[in-house]
Amino acid sequence: MRWLAWLLVSVPALADTGSAACAPCHREIYEQQRRSGMARSSGPVGDGLERFGAFRAGGVAYRVSPDFAVDFGKGTFAMRWYIGSGTVGRSYAGLVDGFLFQSPASYFAARGEWGLSPGYSTKPFVDVARPIESACLQCHASGARVAAGTANLYPDPPFAEGGVSCERCHGAGNEHVARRGPIVNPAKLAPARRDSVCLQCHLTGAARVARPGRGPETFRAGDLLGDHVMVFMWSRAGGERTATDHAEQLARSKCRQAAGEKLWCGTCHDAHAGSTRAAACLDCHQPHERGGADCAGCHMPKGRSREGEHVVFTDHTIARRPGRATGPRVMQPFPGMAATERDWALAERRLPLLEKLAARPDADAALLVQLAQLYDANGKGAPLYERALRLEPANATAMANLGIYRMQAGRAREALALWTRVFEKNPGMLAVGLNLALGHAETGDKDAATATLRRVLRFHPDSAQARDLLGKLR
Numbered sequence: 284m285r286w287l288a289w290l291l292v293s294v295p296a297l298a299d300t301g302s303a304a305c306a307p308c309h310r311e312i313y314e315q316q317r318r319s320g321m322a323r324s325s326g327p328v329g330d331g332l333e334r335f336g337a338f339r340a341g342g343v344a345y346r347v348s349p350d351f352a353v354d355f356g357k358g359t360f361a362m363r364w365y366i367g368s369g370t371v372g373r374s375y376a377g378l379v380d381g382f383l384f385q386s387p388a389s390y391f392a393a394r395g396e397w398g399l400s401p402g403y404s405t406k407p408f409v410d411v412a413r414p415i416e417s418a419c420l421q422c423h424a425s426g427a428r429v430a431a432g433t434a435n436l437y438p439d440p441p442f443a444e445g446g447v448s449c450e451r452c453h454g455a456g457n458e459h460v461a462r463r464g465p466i467v468n469p470a471k472l473a474p475a476r477r478d479s480v481c482l483q484c485h486l487t488g489a490a491r492v493a494r495p496g497r498g499p500e501t502f503r504a505g506d507l508l509g510d511h512v513m514v515f516m517w518s519r520a521g522g523e524r525t526a527t528d529h530a531e532q533l534a535r536s537k538c539r540q541a542a543g544e545k546l547w548c549g550t551c552h553d554a555h556a557g558s559t560r561a562a563a564c565l566d567c568h569q570p571h572e573r574g575g576a577d578c579a580g581c582h583m584p585k586g587r588s589r590e591g592e593h594v595v596f597t598d599h600t601i602a603r604r605p606g607r608a609t610g611p612r613v614m615q616p617f618p619g620m621a622a623t624e625r626d627w628a629l630a631e632r633r634l635p636l637l638e639k640l641a642a643r644p645d646a647d648a649a650l651l652v653q654l655a656q657l658y659d660a661n662g663k664g665a666p667l668y669e670r671a672l673r674l675e676p677a678n679a680t681a682m683a684n685l686g687i688y689r690m691q692a693g694r695a696r697e698a699l700a701l702w703t704r705v706f707e708k709n710p711g712m713l714a715v716g717l718n719l720a721l722g723h724a725e726t727g728d729k730d731a732a733t734a735t736l737r738r739v740l741r742f743h744p745d746s747a748q749a750r751d752l753l754g755k756l757r
């Protein structure tokens with residue numbers, strides 16, 4: 284049996300006053316914002332949107348009952364929070380032993396039907412082990428607090444406030460609430476900082492590289508996004524649109540390129556209502572003969588809908604003749620962001636550059652782990668994982684993969700210790716659970732192997748490997 288490798292990142296936390304504190308003095312904005320898709324982008328289940336029912340997928344029958352339990356024969360999944368306002372659809376999250384996972388069932392609100400969650404569709408089996416990683420809640424909720432060293436261990440509830448709170452766009456409001464201290468108004472920020480407020484959630488790009496010790500979760504309104512995370516984009520769009528490529532599209536538009544910072548998301552959108560100002564084009568253009576009043580109807584057509592989590596798309600490249608762009612497609616820094624050698628090395632996994640940077644004494648854990656994973660192919664990753672763990676003792680990828688080297692070197696005790704630590708904090712990591720069980724089995728500890736496999740099966744009820752092994756142990 285081959286030892287299986289694993290890939291992972293993890294994240295710290297933030298806290299805020301909460302939108303309710305703003306209501307007494309900004310009643311109108313508060314009420315308008317609460318109705319927007321953004322404000323309703325996540326929350327506890329039970330807001331009355333869903334009609335309950337059943338569906339089949341991959342030969343499995345699923346039933347969703349009014350208490351938000353998904354029954355899939357081999358078990359049930361309790362849905363506690365929704366993600367997505369339901370304008371198009373919503374996904375759900377629930378805790379299994381304190382770990383937050385995505386429900387296999389999603390609700391496609393437009394059709395009023397349940398179906399398999401995006402990402403599950405390619406799997407011919409049932410599992411509840413798609414972790415809700417922090418990026419997900421970082422965009423859809425406020426004050427999400429994942430435990431360090433884990434992908435998806437959260438307190439209950441997992442976020443301070445559902446949806447996009449006032450303070451995600453205005454920064455911490457405690458001083459302003461308590462004694463009328465200053466508070467960020469995006470419209471008054473320098474353009475790059477203003478734009479960053481929206482980009483924190485509306486830009487994923489071709490690759491994102493967290494600055495050392497930082498990431499999207501350390502960003503606060505008023506900062507430059509590029510100081511927290513470096514974003515690369517493709518020079519032209521590919522075939523498939525995504526939910527978070529509006530900013531990339533706009534960056535490719537002649538309007539933005541020619542008008543510069545005068546044009547931003549706020550030119551056309553009201554951030555509180557999430558609405559669109561149809562007349563915005565006329566700030567800069569005259570109507571023309573062949574056209575009509577519906578400028579966007581011709582120049583920003585709606586894209587084809589793709590089923591799933593991210594569905595509605597309006598073309599934000601604002602082209603003269605909208606259509607598929609052609610020509611070479613290269614990765615480049617998002618306009619206004621400067622890429623370092625480290626950013627390029629991590630974004631493109633460039634071996635020579637990674638090697639050059641890893642040779643420096645100040646190389647960070649992310650870089651070392653990335654290089655180690657490339658070195659795994661020829662079995663030379665161990666010293667790099669060791670170095671990474673001295674810098675970041677809880678790095679799950681480093682522990683998981685170093686365990687494989689230890690096992691291969693006959694140092695089973697050390698391997699098992701590493702895998703035990705990772706698996707305790709990340710029981711959804713199938714590869715680690717299987718390795719740990721195999722390791723226990725090989726060292727003759729049948730009880731520990733059995734217990735580990737039971738836990739693996741709790742998160743992956745259909746794992747053939749786990750069932751096989753369990754069968755052999757009996």
Ligand code: HEC
Nearest residue numbers: 300301304305308309449450453456459460463466467468
């Ligand atoms: C006790 C009343 C009060 C509360 C509570 C309050 N504000 Fe204000 N806020 C004001 C007043 C009055 C102004 C306008 C005068 C000023 O700038 O002090 C203002 C101004 C603002 C501005 C404009 C600032 C600028 O420089 O243009 C923003 C943005 C703002 N508030 C957001 C918030 C947010 C977000 C919250 C909740 C975290 C909040 N406020 C809570 C009273 C309040």
Ligand code: HEC
Nearest residue numbers: 366367368369370371372373374418419422484526592595
């Ligand atoms: C980088 C930010 C970001 C991340 C990460 C992200 N989303 Fe989204 N998501 C968005 C935005 C922005 C939209 C709205 C897109 C639109 O209206 O076209 C959206 C839309 C959705 C919708 C449709 C909501 C509706 O309007 O009906 C669902 C469901 C959803 N996301 C679920 C998820 C889940 C589950 C995850 C994590 C596994 C996730 N998203 C990760 C930003 C993000």
Ligand code: HEC
Nearest residue numbers: 302305309312313316447448449452468469470549554555
């Ligand atoms: C998605 C981002 C976003 C969210 C969420 C948000 N705001 Fe704003 N807010 C803005 C932007 C952008 C402006 C500047 C609008 C302009 O002048 O163009 C603004 C302006 C303001 C202002 C000052 C200008 C005015 O219209 O009076 C206040 C007060 C304010 N927001 C309060 C709130 C409160 C209270 C909440 C939560 C209920 C909230 N905002 C949520 C983005 C946001």
Ligand code: HEC
Nearest residue numbers: 319320321324367368422423447451481484548552554557
């Ligand atoms: C904290 C993350 C976050 C920030 C900050 C944010 N958005 Fe959003 N935005 C979302 C998500 C998530 C959705 C999808 C909401 C849904 O339907 O579930 C969304 C949806 C929208 C929509 C579609 C209409 C709606 O309300 O659903 C518009 C327009 C929009 N955002 C504009 C903006 C603008 C402009 C800014 C900056 C001033 C901004 N957003 C900042 C996360 C964010």
Ligand code: HEC
Nearest residue numbers: 537538541542545546563564566567578579582601602603
């Ligand atoms: C802040 C100003 C501004 C706004 C708002 C704006 N544009 Fe533009 N747009 C420009 C500038 C500047 C150019 C470049 C003009 C030129 O090249 O002659 C441009 C170019 C264009 C082009 C030509 C693109 C091409 O491929 O050559 C189209 C079409 C267009 N805009 C449509 C729109 C539409 C439709 C809207 C509203 C949805 C809009 N613009 C909003 C400033 C703006």
Ligand code: HEC
Nearest residue numbers: 564565568569570571573574575576577578580581603604
């Ligand atoms: C019925 C579809 C349609 C509508 C509606 C429409 N346009 Fe156009 N637009 C076009 C076409 C077609 C072209 C010319 C393309 C070409 O000649 O290559 C064009 C060209 C343009 C250009 C490029 C410069 C030029 O004049 O050739 C701009 C800017 C523009 N439109 C802005 C707008 C604005 C602003 C509105 C709304 C007031 C609007 N359009 C409404 C179809 C439309």
Ligand code: HEC
Nearest residue numbers: 481485529530533547548550551559563579583595596597
């Ligand atoms: C030139 C005007 C313009 C600008 C600038 C603009 N948008 Fe839009 N946006 C639109 C129009 C028009 C729609 C379609 C609205 C509708 O159908 O109700 C739209 C729709 C959206 C939606 C809803 C989902 C979709 O694709 O239909 C999101 C999310 C969004 N915009 C985000 C952004 C963000 C983020 C920015 C800044 C990076 C931005 N927009 C800048 C005009 C603009």
